[in-house]
Amino acid sequence: MWRRVASLSSSISSSFLAQTASRLNTWESLTTGIAQQAKGVIAPKEKTPFITFVLGGPGSGKGTQCIKIVETFGFAHLSAGDLLRREIASKSADGAMILNTIKEGKIVPSQVTVKLIQKEMELSDNHKFLIDGFPRTEENRVSFEQIIGVEPNVVLFFDCPEEEMVKRVLNRNEGRVDDNLETIKKRLTVFQALSLPVINYYSEKGKLYTIKAIGTEDEIFEQVRPIFAAFEAIPLNTRWNWNISALVVVIDMS
Ligand SMILES: Nc1ncnc2c1ncn2[C@@H]1O[C@H](COP(=O)(O)OP(=O)(O)O)[C@@H](O)[C@H]1O
Ligand SMILES: Nc1ccn([C@H]2C[C@H](O)[C@@H](COP(=O)(O)OP(=O)(O)O)O2)c(=O)n1
Ligand SMILES: [Mg+2]
Structure with missing residues (x-):
């Protein structure tokens, strides 16, 4: 169980601590949100969730780097695009609408995507989530906050030149309906x-880590690695919860 044991003024000046602290939330907010949504069906989990949003244009290398983050840091990888493609494949009620939206290079209504993410989070035994390709719009972002009830700890942005993204998508070869020049152009406009x-x-908000997404996959991962390594370095039994006016020390008494 998490207990608050002290509330300090915001005089601690280390920028690392301040940045890191601002990116850690208490577990209570997620358990409350999920428990409300699930109407008590799903028992609250025991660990503080650590949420990373992975952003970047189509072909910027989000999925590729997520695989490496999973291997190195043990996150659960939730790709919004994969969840939507799974809905299409399962011929669910929303499947046809999702397919048409993706073919057009547009964004699926937020509630549909957030519900899919929420289900995966609830089913997962992990507490560290990489949410890949989400939020893609302000509507996505607000919807996640309203339905799930938490903000991300870390937001990664894979910053890649358009010509490189187009080249990568056209070479991706995964048989995707949106990996063609016409749809890519629309997707790039939507991204902008x-x-x-x-x-x-x-x-x-001070949560963004921008990665220069040019170079080999390994070179790019060397920019990503220190971000998560820094969070891993924080002692497991100590969490800092940064407020605008106060720093609250939370110590795990379990
Ligand atoms: N650093 C890189 N250099 C060249 N190609 C890459 C690099 N990273 C990923 N790719 C390739 O580019 C394509 C798009 O990568 P992907 O991870 O699917 O991007 P996203 O999920 O952002 O659309 C894939 O075929 C992938 O193998
Ligand atoms: N938050 C999201 C994520 C994806 N989608 C739709 C629209 C996107 O163009 C497609 C594909 O997304 P995906 O993240 O798999 O695409 P990339 O990996 O960036 O190429 O899915 C969406 O509507 N809302
Ligand atoms: Mg992807």
Whole structure:
């Protein structure tokens, strides 16, 4: 059980501590949100969730780097695109609508995507989540906050030039309905118009880590690794919860 044992003024000046602290939330908020949503069916989990949003344009290398983060840091990988493609394949009620939306390079209504993410989070034994390709719009972002009830600890942005993204997507060869030049152009327009505002939002909140997504997969991962290594270095039984006016020390008494 988490107990608050002290509340300190915000005089601690280390930027690392401040940045790190701002990215850690208490477990209570998620358990409350999920428990409310699940109407008590699912028992609260025991660990503080650690949520990373993985953002970047189509072909910027999000999925590729997520695999490496999973291997190295043991996260659960929830790809919004994969969850939506699974709905299409399962011929669910929303399947046809999702397929048409993806073919058009547009964004699926947030409630549909958030519900799929929520289900995966509830089913997972893990407490560290990489949410890949989400939120892609401000509507996505607000919907997640409202339905799940938490904010991310870390937001990664894979920053890649458009020509490189187009080249990678056209070579991806996974048989995706949206990996063609016509749809990619639409997706890049949507990324600029709807996803960049989300990236700016997290930048202003001090949660954004921008990765230069050019180079080999390993070179790019060397930019990613220290971000999570820094969080791993925080002692397991100590969590800092940063507030605008106060720093609250939370010590695990279990
Ligand atoms: N650093 C890289 N250099 C060249 N190709 C890459 C790199 N990272 C990923 N790729 C390839 O580019 C394509 C898109 O990568 P992917 O991880 O699916 O991107 P995203 O999930 O952002 O759309 C894939 O075929 C992948 O193998
Ligand atoms: N939050 C999301 C994520 C994906 N989608 C839809 C629209 C996207 O173009 C497709 C594919 O997403 P996916 O993340 O798999 O695509 P990339 O890996 O960036 O190429 O799914 C969505 O509507 N909302
Ligand atoms: Mg992807």
